[in-house]
Amino acid sequence: MKSPVPIADCHGHIGVHPDFPSYKVEPAEMVQTMELLNIEILAVTSTRACYTDCPRGNAEVSEVLKRYPKQFRGYVTVNPQPQGEALRELEHWAHFHRPPLIKLHPYLHRYPVNGGGYRPVWDYANQTEAVVLVHTWDSDPACSPLLLLTIARDYPRTSIIMGHSGGTWNGYMQALEVGRQTPNTYLDITGSQSHRTILELLVKSVGADRILLGSDMPYLEAAVSLGRVLTAQIPDGAKEAILRNNFMRLLREG
Amino acid sequence: MSESAIETCLREVADWHVFDANVRMGRSGIHGGLALEPPELVVEMDRNGIEQALISHFTAVEYDAFEGNTALAQAVNQRLVPCWAALPETDFIKQLDERKPAAVRLYFAPLRHNFSPAPWCSGELCSFLQDGRILTLIAAEDIGWEALANLLENFPGLHVLLLEAGYRADRYLFPLLRKFPNLYFDSSTYLGHRQLECFVERFGPERIVFGSRLPLYTPGAALAVLATARISDQNKRAIGGGNLRSLLESSEQ
Numbered sequence: 001m002k003s004p005v006p007i008a009d010c011h012g013h014i015g016v017h018p019d020f021p022s023y024k025v026e027p028a029e030m031v032q033t034m035e036l037l038n039i040e041i042l043a044v045t046s047t048r049a050c051y052t053d054c055p056r057g058n059a060e061v062s063e064v065l066k067r068y069p070k071q072f073r074g075y076v077t078v079n080p081q082p083q084g085e086a087l088r089e090l091e092h093w094a095h096f097h098r099p100p101l102i103k104l105h106p107y108l109h110r111y112p113v114n115g116g117g118y119r120p121v122w123d124y125a126n127q128t129e130a131v132v133l134v135h136t137w138d139s140d141p142a143c144s145p146l147l148l149l150t151i152a153r154d155y156p157r158t159s160i161i162m163g164h165s166g167g168t169w170n171g172y173m174q175a176l177e178v179g180r181q182t183p184n185t186y187l188d189i190t191g192s193q194s195h196r197t198i199l200e201l202l203v204k205s206v207g208a209d210r211i212l213l214g215s216d217m218p219y220l221e222a223a224v225s226l227g228r229v230l231t232a233q234i235p236d237g238a239k240e241a242i243l244r245n246n247f248m249r250l251l252r253e254g
Numbered sequence: 255m256s257e258s259a260i261e262t263c264l265r266e267v268a269d270w271h272v273f274d275a276n277v278r279m280g281r282s283g284i285h286g287g288l289a290l291e292p293p294e295l296v297v298e299m300d301r302n303g304i305e306q307a308l309i310s311h312f313t314a315v316e317y318d319a320f321e322g323n324t325a326l327a328q329a330v331n332q333r334l335v336p337c338w339a340a341l342p343e344t345d346f347i348k349q350l351d352e353r354k355p356a357a358v359r360l361y362f363a364p365l366r367h368n369f370s371p372a373p374w375c376s377g378e379l380c381s382f383l384q385d386g387r388i389l390t391l392i393a394a395e396d397i398g399w400e401a402l403a404n405l406l407e408n409f410p411g412l413h414v415l416l417l418e419a420g421y422r423a424d425r426y427l428f429p430l431l432r433k434f435p436n437l438y439f440d441s442s443t444y445l446g447h448r449q450l451e452c453f454v455e456r457f458g459p460e461r462i463v464f465g466s467r468l469p470l471y472t473p474g475a476a477l478a479v480l481a482t483a484r485i486s487d488q489n490k491r492a493i494g495g496g497n498l499r500s501l502l503e504s505s506e507q
Contacts, residue, residue, distance in 0.1 A: 001266070001481040020422040024448040033448065036482060192421065192445050194475035196288060196298075196468070218447035220421065227478025231264075231302060 003226055005240050006040035008247040010161055011133065011190040011214025012072075014064055015047030015057070025218040027064050031071055037222055039215070042072055043247075045103040045133070047219070049077035054085065058093050065096065073251065075103035075133060080117025087120050099159075099252065100130040106142040107135050114147045126155040131250050133161040133188070138171030145175040152182035159184055159250050161212060164191045165202075172198055179206040186246070189225055190214030199232040199242075208238035212247050267303035267477055269487070270494030274299070274473070275391070275440045276417050276465030277307035279334070280325060283316055290469040292329045299333070302473040304466070306333050308391075308498065310359045314339035315366055320346070327353070335502070337391055342369050342379040351382070356505040357415075358383060359391040362401070371397060371405045384411040389501050393417040399426045406434040413501060415439065417465060421446035431461055438501065440465030441493065442476050450493075451483040459489040463498040 012030075016022045024033070034042060044064065049057025054077050061074040074096040078086035094100065102125055106113040113134055125132050136145045145166045152160050165175040165187040172187075172195065179185050179202075187202055187210060202211050213229060215222035229242050248254040277299075282289035289312055290298065299307060309329075314322020319339040330336045340350055340358040350358070360376075361367040369375050383390050390412055397405070406414065416439040419427055423444075430437055442465035444450060453462065464480060466473035480490055 001478055020446070021424050023446060023452040029448075036484070192443060194472045196470060196472045199472075221445050221447050221449065221479050221482075223478040223482040224445050224475040227474035227476075227481075228472055230478070231472060231474030 001223070001226070001230075002036070003038040003230070003243055005244050006038055007213060007226070008041045008244045008251070009039050009215050009217070009222065010043050010212045010247045010250075011163060011188050012042040012044040012217045013047045013050075013219055014044050014060060017047060017219065018051070022218060027068055027072070030218050031068060033217065033222060034071060037226055039222060040071070040244075041247075041251075041253075042215070042217065043075060043101055043133075043251075044072055045075040045077050049079075050103070050105040050108050050135075054079050054089055058089055061096070062093065073097055073101060075101040077103040077105065078121055079109045080111050080115065080121070081109065083117065087124060090121070090124055097251070100125070100128050102130050102132045104132060105135045107137060107140060110142065112142045112147065114151060122151060122155045122158070125158045127157075129157045129159075131159045131161065133163050135163045136166050136171065136175065137164065138166045138168040138174065145171065145178050148185060149178050149181060152178065152185050156184055159186065161186045161188050161250075163188050163214065165189060167191055167193060169193075169195050169198070172202070176202065176205055179210055186210050186212050186250070188212045188214040189228060189242070190216045190220070192220055192224065194224060194228045199228060200234055203234045203238050208234065208241040209246055211242045213242050264303040264477070266481055267494070270480075270491050272304045272306075272464055272477075273495035273498045274304050274307040274466050274468065275415060275463045275498050276442045277309045277468045278312055279309050279329060279469075280312040280322070282312040285312070285470055288470050292334060295469060296333065298468060298473075302466075302477060304468075304473060305495065306335060307468070308335050308337045308357055308502075310337045310339065310391075315361050319367065320349070323350075323353070339367070340379060340383070341367060342376045344378060347379055347382050355386070355388050356502045357389040357391060361396050362392070363396045366396060371401050373408050380405070380409045380412055384409045387411075387413060387505050389413050389415055389505050391415045391417055394419045394423070399430075403430060406430065406437060410434070410436070412436060413438070413504070415463065415501070418443045418467070420444075421449055424449075428456075431457060437461070438463060438497070441480065442467045442471070445475070445479055450479055451485050454483070454485045454489055459485065459492045460497060462493050463501070464494050
């Protein structure tokens, strides 16, 4: 099985995880998986940055971008703590991509996405028309999709990707509510919970143009999201939009 | 797209004669419109190239095990193979025995059937399952790793199919698989990057069976993971259906 159209994947990582063994995580091995599934572009975040160390993690992304400029795009991952580091990181790695790709992980950084520490980041994102990928989860006090409703309105020049779309069925409903009310938000289908009929519901409710394929590779197997999209009962045009066109548009490529 | 994506996607699946180990049917108070009755379930199976399914009934877990089994008995056929609910009660075991079960599913969790897998509670039931070589399905969240290890220690002849072990499971799963040769697991949540092919490289294909979690989750995800694993077609057929058929035939014998 291979995607019939080259995929632009909005949600990938580099690195390992503390709580389970990771497999074939070297960038060269990831590229092999990408070729196998026909993933042309993968936007990656440093997992190290999501857990412990943004400067070192972003430097690792920089190295991967140098080695594989065609296949990878890089998010700059920032943490509101320690104070001031986030803006320094965004400016230091501003060359990763235009518009900037920014990753926030309020759950692992234990800081609410609407907290004051993130305000300079949102200001920067709004000024630069950045694409901001936020890890979201069902009703989580730090990263419920519903917390992004006000943020999306306050920072209308950003494009906000709701990572995992809240994850659970209820989380998806929260993300859908945000998507319905704000034009600058996108639903990322990354995740292991491949709810039956949810993709059809998203397309019907907010349109295929607001849905993005993410894989969480090399954390999750990228075929999970590919299989979900290919077997969904939606038009082929919607599948193409989700697999490729929507994220390419956000990247302003192609 | 030059052809229907689903046709492309499912072409090779048809060759595996997929036997899905993790399917439920009937009305659910928890899952609402996602739950399906047999006619709609079969439509979904057909759409995804699933030939047969080992099915449990939502009523058996959400309300009453006996009533769920009775409803299940009315639905089963060549394609929908029953996986009966079982309780640690002598009368229930007798009724179960009359059904000549090949597979049962146990729900130990407090908010489910609320009983212990330890011999002081489940001894009669587990001895019955072990002696009859009845395949025993247990979801990981219904038992926990320590209790599972104890169950396998206490009933070394019990054939256990662990459902939904999860992609984070390997540090528990691998030692258990090495120690207990009658432990198997389903692929429904074994979704880590290249995890399936790495497992087969290490353990071979015999200990894993295909599962989808229909009707709550789309089978497309688990099917795509198997389809894109860099393992032989023979191994895909074993995982897709062959292993489960062998386990059930062993039960029936």
